[in-house]
Amino acid sequence: MASPPNSEDGGAAGAPGTSAATLNVAAWSPGDDVIEVQRTPAPGPTRSTWRTFVETLRGLGTTFGRFHETPVTVQYPEEKTPVYPRFRGRHKLHRFEDTPQNGAQAGLEKCVGCSLCAAACPADCIRVVAAENTPEHRVSAGERYAEIYEINLSRCIFCGYCEVACPFDAITMGHDYELSDYDRTDLIFTKEMLLAEPLERTPLRNEGE
Amino acid sequence: MPRPESKTITFTIDGREVSAPENTMLVDAAKLGDVEIPVFCYEPKLGQPVGACRMCLVEIEGIPKLQTGCSTPVKDGMVVYTQSDRVTIAQQAVVEFLLINHPLDCPVCDKGGECPLQDITFGWGGGISRFVEPKRHFVKPLELSPLIAIDRERCILCYRCVRFSQEISEDYQLVLLDRGAHSYVATFDGHPYVAPFSGNIVELCPVGALTSRAYRFRARPWDIESAGSVCTLCPAQCNVAVTVRDERALRVLAREHPEVDDGWLCDKGRFAYQSFHVPERITQPLVRDGGFLRPVSWERALDEASAGLRRAGARAAGVAAGTTTSEEGLLLARLLREGLGSPHLDARRSGTVSTGLARALAAPALQARVSDLEFAHAVLVLDTEPVDDAPILDLRLRKGVRRHRTKLAVASPGATTLAEPATLCVRFAPGAGAAFAVALAAALRGEDHAALARDAGAEADQVAALSDLLRGSESDEAQGPHEVVILWGERLTAGDSADHGAQALLSLADALGLADTDGAGLLEIPAHANGRGLREAGVLPNAGPGYGELAGAAGRDAAGIAAGLAAGELSAVYLLHCDPLRDLPDRQAWGEALASASTVVAHASHLTQGIREHADVVFPAEAYPEKEGTVVHPDGRVQRLRPAIAHPGEVRHEWRVLAELAERAGLELTLHSGAAAAELLYASVPFYAGLTLDEIGGRGVRWQERAAATELGAAAPPAPGPGAASASAGEAAAYRSLWDAPEVEFSPTLEFLFPHPELLADDRAASAELLAPELETAS
Ligand code: SF4
Ligand code: SF4
Ligand code: SF4
Ligand code: SF4
Ligand code: FES
Secondary structure (H helix, E strand, C coil): CCCCCCCCCHHHCCCCCCCHHHCCHHHHCCHHHCCCCCCCCCCCHHHHHHHHHHHHHHHHHHHHHCCCCCCCCCCCCCCCCCECCCCCCCEEECECCCCCCCCCCCCCECCCCCCHHHHHCCCCCEEEEEEECCCCCCCECCCEEEEEEEEECCCCCCCCHHHHHCCCCCEEECCCCCCCCCCHHHHEECHHHHHCCCCCCCCECCCCC | CCCCCCCEEEEEECCEEEEEECCCEHHHHHHHCCCCCCCCCCCHHHCCCCCCCCCCEEEECCCCCCEECCCCECCCCCEEECCCHHHHHHHHHHHHHHHHCCCCCHHHCCCCCCCHHHHHHHHHCCCCCCCCCCCCCCCCCEECCCCEEECHHHCCCCCHHHHHHHHHCCCCCEEEECCHHHCEEEEHHHCCCCCCCCCHHHHHCCCCCEEECCCCCCCCHHHCEEEEEECCCCCCCCEEEEEEECCEEEEEEECCCCCCCCCCCCHHHHHHHHHHHCCCECCCCEEEECCEEEECCHHHHHHHHHHHHHHHHHHEEEEECCCCCHHHHHHHHHHHHHHHCCCCEECCCCCCCCHHHHHHHCCHHHECCCCHHHHCCEEEEECCCHHHHCHHHHHHHHHHHHHHCCEEEEEECCCCCCCCCCCEEEECCCCCHHHHHHHHHHHHCCCCCHHHHHHCCCCHHHHHHHHHHHHCCHHHHHCCCCCEEEEEEHHHHCHHHHHHHHHHHHHHHHHHCHHHCCCCEEEEECCCCCHHHHHHCCCCCCCEHHHECCCCCCCCCHHHHHHHHHCCCCCEEEEECCCHHHHCCCHHHHHHHHHHCCEEEEEECECCHHHHHHCCEEEECCCHHHCCEEEECCCCEEEEECCCCCCCCCCCCHHHHHHHHHHHCCCCCCCCCHHHHHHHHHHHCHHHCCCCHHHHCCCCEEHHHCHHHHHCCCCCCCCCCCCCCCCCHHHHHCCCCCCCCHHHHCCCCCHHHCCCHHHHHHHHHHHHHHCCHHHHHHC
16 A cells, blocks of 8 residues: 555554654645734733723723613513514414314314425424325315324424415414423424414513504 | 337427437437426327327427427427427416316325426416316215225326226226216226236326325325335336335335336335235244244344254255345355255245256346347247236236237246237146147257147147247248247246256257347246345255355255155254245145244244244344345346335344354354345355446346356256156146235235235234234233
């Protein structure tokens, strides 16, 4: 095997524990790629003193100047920031209101399991597995329904593309932004969780607010 | 028959000069210049274009009206426009018309995302529809067959499915009924469309009108990955693409290979993947304990198997069948021969062909390719029923007859489905294939064949007619050498008449000059999917890898093993993908043999009767998309299986299991990867020498076309003896079609094609009992 240029000298090639002394350091020089770091000249004594006292006092001046203002801290979670109506929070899946089936209280699901939301999702966090509706087991209005519908909210970037992609307005972005949890897997929202009536815990911003 | 040749011409398309072979259709020629002409009904695989959809309209200088690009052959100097205003307006109008009655239910349609109608509407459509009247409606979806659902509203009447049924599979079941906008695809009288190749129409349909009931709604194109593989459920070894989602096979599509499958699949290949993911599948090792098979750890199963085999030593035997790869075959052979010192090993259903004859039959010059079936002047189908043995060849034979006027002759013991395209059908007595071949060879040599024909139960003048057909007439001779392909089944060399059959074939080949004619030859359909590969890997009682000589004496063949086990001369048997009660002739003998064997080690994926009643150790077998290994097509094409889906449960690579057992038996293999196992195989078989996985690639390579092919030291075959071949009727009675397989039995939508419904309930119940989840955790 021809020894490559820039490798160690002599027969030490490949041997573990080659000491630095035997390394041909020049061979490792990166050459023209090195750019010297540009530094400003070190400040002189006058400049240092100016910085230490005058600039510090100027900063403190700004701080004390705000003392009389009221605090802007929001006392979360006792107090919640209201959101705009088009705020994109946690998703909701919807049902038709007028088609209760087989004695069930709720109507048919709007989602037909077409996976278009999953295709649109840039974070790839929606997983849909569809199945076929039968007359005995009808879940949605079309031929197919979503047997599994999951959104991994720890990955979601709340872009709202899924809402735009859905041909049946089955999925919309809600207002809920309180999505922390102790376990990552609990942030994978299943179809049941997304269909359930969400807690109305996020205040909506009023007009002009 | 000469393959079509054509000269190259130059034409202009959208202002670009493009060279293309003369007389290709404009649609194809345009592609050579990177111009896409949208099509719906055009599909070259279906034969002549019909021009049904009008989507491919183009403007050709000098012709006043727009022309269909799919049915206009390109000529020198043609000037074509595909983007002029006239063409654009016409294309938009066609799309608008097609969508008039289209339900546009893409979100619930299974084709959505991979739908040519969506793509073409997006690319060439006008974007709006002016149609506000009610659309045509049908009940939907309807069951066209247990495998296929039809949605007539979505149908754009492209005729593809009907043409397939009428002109490719020639089952004539699908028709278009009614007229005009009311036309719809149907079967006569609403009968279900049940045919061996029906699944192909799902892949052909350019819209979501025909969908697979097994795949319906399982996934979207963006949820899936496609993995190339080779279907090893029958010897035809069609190239397939497995659709994978969540590490499971969801669908199998054709991966067109003109030298193997021509782009079609049979329904077994297309739908039997379901059996890989059923609860009845064995996914962990089982060991018989107190009379019952119980799930155990791998360690325990390997211990039991290796102890049992070691106890038997030279009294062990092995039988390989099914989807066994060549590597697994080789490792089994080495385990038995070198590890245990036993020569008893077989991968044939019955009978043994002596090594010299086997080599002579495998001679590269005698070997026909699959495409030769299509272009030969005459094809003789001898003692095989392609639709039951290697279905895809049935379509190839029909194509040859229909498009190239190949003369087809069928010699078989029973009725054949090829009777209609065949020029001549000859019958002989069941099991008398070898005797018939002897009679035919005599007739071809111009000898007196009447007595020989009578021995074979055939009529002498029919044999004479067949020999005339194969020899060809004077006028044929004027067109160059007469190409004849003989497609023969392994049954011809079954039982005691194995050598007679082989000799008769060689003398037929000799009389017809097959070895000297390019495009002529013999093509065998082995009984097992990788039959050829296993034999070449040395899974034979009388030959080592590459039909090499054995160091010691020859062992027993499959029937001999059964007899030996029953008589107590052998004590253990290793069954690789083989349930002898099902896969081998003489069920009764095997029943006794397995009952008296002290150790039965089996690789099985389902608990069929032989396994569940007799196996002592069961290793879970891999399905073909899980395997890594080499298989060999009947025409010598070495193909490669690469893992496409994950192993369910505790399934392991079978070559690993065999290597482990071989090492426990004292062999030094040190195989660490499937590639290393392949290397071992290629180094062991002389005529595979130097093969690499890169060379095999995704399309395979025929070893006969490589330099190493000369390594098959051709032995001069003994002179053909007189035809004393006896009819072995038992063998014919035990004839088994490829639909009689656990893959069919355990696939929910395919099970209606399983020929033994009475076995089904038993097998299901036994599997449910044994493989119930409680039991699995209990041990
Ligand atoms: S909001 Fe965006 S990131 Fe979140 S699920 Fe929808 S498409 Fe995906
Ligand atoms: S939510 Fe909408 S886009 Fe997503 S699968 Fe359901 S119907 Fe399709
Ligand atoms: S056939 Fe194509 S265009 Fe028609 S509904 Fe299905 S996906 Fe949509
Ligand atoms: S069912 Fe499909 S393949 Fe058959 S005519 Fe209609 S669109 Fe064409
Ligand atoms: S593709 Fe040419 S008419 Fe259909």
